[in-house]
Amino acid sequence: MAGITSYGAYIPRYRIDRGIIYKAMGWLNPTTFMPGEKAVGNFDEDSISMGVAAGIDCLTDIDKNTIDALYLATTTASYLDRQGAEIIATAVNLSSDIRTADFTDSVKCGTTALLSALDAVKAGSARNVLVCASDCRVGKPGSAQEEAFGDGAASLSVGDNNVIANFDGFNSVSYDFMDHWRGEGEKFDRQWEDRFIRDIAYKPFIIEAVSGLLKKCQLDPKDIAKIAYPALYARDHGGIGKKLGVTPEQIQDHMLSNVGYTGASNPLMLLVGALEDAKPGDKIVVVSFGSGCDALLFTVTDEISKVNGNRKGIKKNLEAKRPLENYEKLISFNKSLPVETGIRGAVVAASAVSELWRSRKQILGLCGSKCKSCGTPQFPAQRVCVKPECGAIDDMEEYCFSDKQGTLFTYTGDMLAFCMNPPAIYGMVDFDGGGRFWFDLTDVNLEDASVDMKVEMSFRRKYVDEKSGFHSYFWKAVPVI
Numbered sequence: 144m145a146g147i148t149s150y151g152a153y154i155p156r157y158r159i160d161r162g163i164i165y166k167a168m169g170w171l172n173p174t175t176f177m178p179g180e181k182a183v184g185n186f187d188e189d190s191i192s193m194g195v196a197a198g199i200d201c202l203t204d205i206d207k208n209t210i211d212a213l214y215l216a217t218t219t220a221s222y223l224d225r226q227g228a229e230i231i232a233t234a235v236n237l238s239s240d241i242r243t244a245d246f247t248d249s250v251k252c253g254t255t256a257l258l259s260a261l262d263a264v265k266a267g268s269a270r271n272v273l274v275c276a277s278d279c280r281v282g283k284p285g286s287a288q289e290e291a292f293g294d295g296a297a298s299l300s301v302g303d304n305n306v307i308a309n310f311d312g313f314n315s316v317s318y319d320f321m322d323h324w325r326g327e328g329e330k331f332d333r334q335w336e337d338r339f340i341r342d343i344a345y346k347p348f349i350i351e352a353v354s355g356l357l358k359k360c361q362l363d364p365k366d367i368a369k370i371a372y373p374a375l376y377a378r379d380h381g382g383i384g385k386k387l388g389v390t391p392e393q394i395q396d397h398m399l400s401n402v403g404y405t406g407a408s409n410p411l412m413l414l415v416g417a418l419e420d421a422k423p424g425d426k427i428v429v430v431s432f433g434s435g436c437d438a439l440l441f442t443v444t445d446e447i448s449k450v451n452g453n454r455k456g457i458k459k460n461l462e463a464k465r466p467l468e469n470y471e472k473l474i475s476f477n478k479s480l481p482v483e484t485g486i487r488g489a490v491v492a493a494s495a496v497s498e499l500w501r502s503r504k505q506i507l508g509l510c511g512s513k514c515k516s517c518g519t520p521q522f523p524a525q526r527v528c529v530k531p532e533c534g535a536i537d538d539m540e541e542y543c544f545s546d547k548q549g550t551l552f553t554y555t556g557d558m559l560a561f562c563m564n565p566p567a568i569y570g571m572v573d574f575d576g577g578g579r580f581w582f583d584l585t586d587v588n589l590e591d592a593s594v595d596m597k598v599e600m601s602f603r604r605k606y607v608d609e610k611s612g613f614h615s616y617f618w619k620a621v622p623v624i
Contacts, residue, residue: 144303144306144309144310145261145264145265145301145302145303145306145309145310146261146301146302146303146306146307146308146309146310146441146444147299147300147301147306147307147308147310147418147441148205148271148300148301148302148304148305148306148307148446149201149202149203149204149205149299149300149307149450149454150201150297150298150299150300150307150414150415150418150450150454150456151197151198151199151200151201151202151203151297151298151299151415151454151455151456152197152200152295152296152297152298152412152415152416152454152455152456152457152460153193153194153196153197153200153277153295153296153297153455153460154182154294154295154296154402154457154460154461154464155182155183155184155185155188155193155294155295156185156463156464156465156586156621156624157182157183157184157185157464157465157466157467157586158180158181158182158183158401158464158465158466158467159180159181159183159466159467159468159470159473160179160180160466160468161176161177161178161179161180161181161290162176163467163468163469163470164289164290164470164473165177165290166470167470167471168284168285168289168470171285172285172286172287175285175286175287175289175290176290177287177290177291177377177399178400179399179400179401180400180401181290181291181292181293181401181402181403182293182294182295182401182402182403182405183293183294183467183473183476183477184279184294184476184477185476185564185585185586185603186475186476186563186564187563187585187603187604187605187619188279188294188603188604189219189221189279189604189614190217190219190220190221190227190277190278190279190296191220191221191227191230191231191277191602191604191614191616192601192602192603192604192616193277193279193294193295193296194215194217194227194231194275194276194277194296194298195231195234195235195275195602196296196601196602197275197276197277197296197297197298197408198213198231198234198235198273198275198298199235199545199546200298200454200455200456201273201275201298201299201300201454202235202273202300203453203454204450204453205300207235207236207237207238208238209270209271209302210237210238210241210271210272210273210300211240211241211242211269211270211271211272212241212242212243212244212260212263212269212271212272212273213228213231213232213237213241213242213243213244213272213273213274213275214228214243214244214245214246214256214259214260214272214273214274214275215227215228215231215243215244215245215246215256215275215276215277216245216246216247216252216253216255216256216274216275216276216277216407216408216411217245217246217247217252217276217277217278217406217407217408218247218248218249218250218252218278218280218325218406218407219277219278219279219280219406220245220247221604221614222612222614223327226243226244226245227245228243228244228245228275229243230507230616231275233503233504233507233508234507234508234545234602234616235273235508235545236504236508236510236543236545237273242269244256244259246259246407247407249407249433249434250278250406250407250409250431250432250433251407251431251432251433251434251435251436251437252276252407252433253274253276253297253407253408253409253410253411253431254410254411254429254430254431254437254439255431255437256274256276257274257276257299257301257411257439258313258315258437258439260272260274260299260301261301261310263301264301264302264303265303270302270303271300271301271302272300272301272302273298273299273300273301274298274299274300274301274411275296275297275298276296276297276298276407276408276410276411276412277295277296277297277407277408278294278295278296278405278406278407278408278409279294279477280292280294280332280405280406281330281331281477281478281479282331282332283331283332283479284474284479284480286331287337288331288332288334291375291399291403291404292403292404292405292406293398293402293403293404293405294403294405295402295403295405295408295409295412296405296408296412297408297411297412297414297415298411299411299414299415305446305449306444306446307418307443307444307446307447307449307450308418308421308427308441308442308443308444308447309441309442309444310439310440310441311360311426311440311441311442312356312359312360312439312440313356313437313438313439313440314352314353314355314356314359314437314438315352315435315436315437315438316348316351316352316355316435316436317434317435318344318348318434318435319434320343320344320348320434320435321335322334322335322340322344322345322433323335330478330479337376340375341375341376341379344432345375345376345379345432346379346382346383346386348432348435348436349372349383349430349432349436349438350383350386350387351436352430352435352436352437352438353370353372353387353428353430353438354387355438356428356438356439356440360440362426362440364387364388364389364393365388365389366426367389367393367426367427367428368393368421368425368426368427368443369393369394369395369417369420369421369425369427369428370384370387370389370393370394370395370427370428370429370430371394371395371410371413371414371416371417371427371428371429371430372395372397372410372413372429372430372431372432373397373404373409373410373413373430373431373432374397374398374399374404375404375432377397377399377400380394380397380399381394395413395416395417396413396416397413398412398413398416398457401461402461409431410429410430410431410437411429412457413429414427414429414441415456415457416456416457416458417429418443418447418450418451419451419456419457419458421443421447421451422443422447423443423444423445423447423448424442424443425442425443426440426441426442426443427440427441427442427443428440428441429441462624463624465586472564475563476563476564482563484561484563485561487559487560487561488561491606491608491609491610494608494611494613494615504541505522505523505524506616506617507602507616507617508543508545509522509543509544509545509600509618510524510541510542510543510544510545511523511524511525511541511542511543511544511578512524512525512539512540512541512542513539513540513541513542514528514530514533514535514538514539515535515538515539515540516528516533516535516538517530517532517533517535518577519533519577520542520544520574520576520577520578521542521577521578522542522544522574522578522579522580523580524539524541525539526539542578544574544578544580544600544618545600545602545618546600547574547575547576547578547599547600548574548575548597548598548599548623549572549573549574549575549597549598549599549620550572550573550575550595550596550597550598551570551571551572551584551592551593551594551595551596551597551598551620552570552571552572552573552579552594553570553571553594554568554569554570554571554584554592554594555568555569555570556568556589556592557569566589567583568583568584568585568587568589568592569581569582569583569584570582570584570592570620572598572620582600582618582619582620583603583619583620584598584619584620584621585601585603585619585620585621586601586621586622587621587622591622596622597622597623598620598621598622598623599620599621599623600618600619600620600621601618601619601620601621602616602617602618603616603617603618603619604616605617
């Protein structure tokens with residue numbers, strides 16, 4: 144039976160107290176204040192990098208060779224005409240004989256991608272599909288969206304073996320309702336009047352989708368262990384539950400107060416949160432909202448015990464946080480505020496696309512080599528073994544460093560090299576099990592860095608060539624938390 148076989152998630156480490164945002168921009172719209180904090184992507188993070196992080200988390204203990212399709216759902220893709228799913232597939236080191244697809248243009252696309260993956264497995268056209276949903280939506284400074292939007296990603300693997308949650312059915316409703324929209328070339332969402340959205344679409348659509356699902360599956364609301372649906376409006380979120388006949392204990396935490404509304408990834412992030420606390424036999428309903436609604440029903444199996452606790456998921460990502468205490472950094476990171484980058488920051492070297500193709504596994508997948516004779520790993524890949532006592536030639540196998548932890552051997556804080564969050568920090572990393580290379584460090588302050596600090600690899604945006612629209616990605620070192 145088709146269903147979910149694994150899950151993963153990613154939440155950026157930076158969190159900003161909404162009081163800081165309101166203090167900076169509340170004078171413009173005094174009624175926009177929201178309590179709590181929200182997750183903020185670092186200057187080198189986007190929907191692709193977060194999708195990679197969630198995908199790696201989901202693939203823990205899974206043979207990557209068994210994945211034969213990858214779907215990406217996002218409304219904030221880096222490219223209009225380059226497939227984000229393929230970038231993620233290369234970064235997580237999947238084989239080339241897979242199907243990839245991007246789902247976009249609606250915050251409902253996360254559940255659309257999940258339903259498509261389930262259909263593919265049920266039809267037999269795919270055995271195991273990795274679904275990544277990720278969004279970095281930017282609210283206009285001073286808007287309610289600026290306070291509400293958060294960044295995050297979730298990933299689910301779908302198959303019919305070792306299923307942790309069986310797929311029991313779905314109900315979809317589709318409406319061309321323009322609650323918000325963003326035209327080509329526009330950075331910020333435009334939104335219609337809140338009361339109209341709440342009363343005409345948000346509450347009625349979700350109630351219609353869930354009520355139809357329960358009727359299809361012949362279930363009573365009390366049969367549901369957890370129901371997860373987006374919180375566009377916190378006050379109305381609980382009211383929807385009352386209308387559906389479920390208790391507050393049955394409603395999954397919406398994470399609006401500590402992460403924010405994460406767009407296309409939101410329903411899948413809520414589903415991951417529900418699975419983390421689920422026990423065999425629990426029935427979980429997950430609902431999306433956007434151009435209608437999708438409502439999906441899952442029943443948790445005994446296999447859940449083999450997955451819970453082995454992934455970062457939502458809980459561990461929530462714990463690994465660092466405060467962002469500066470509103471100006473927030474709007475600089477998401478490029479709402481143009482900043483002076485200086486000569487070094489203004490000049491971007493031409494991107495060698497041909498070399499990117501030839502070295503794609505090395506650059507995007509962080510794949511090096513390992514000597515078959517003595518077992519010594521090395522990055523970048525080498526023809527000659529670096530171990531002096533060995534020196535074997537052309538006796539290498541591919542070795543992936545992206546999932547390896549390491550130790551910071553030495554580091555530098557550089558105030559001359561351009562960095563959006565100065566100083567630029569980089570250093571030499573000794574990998575556990577062997578191998579050494581230098582990496583930029585991110586998600587760490589210079590005063591917190593130290594020799595022998597444990598680090599892990601994180602796929603990040605290296606730079607963006609604004610003139611050509613080219614986004615460059617590579618791996619950076621982040622502290623292990």
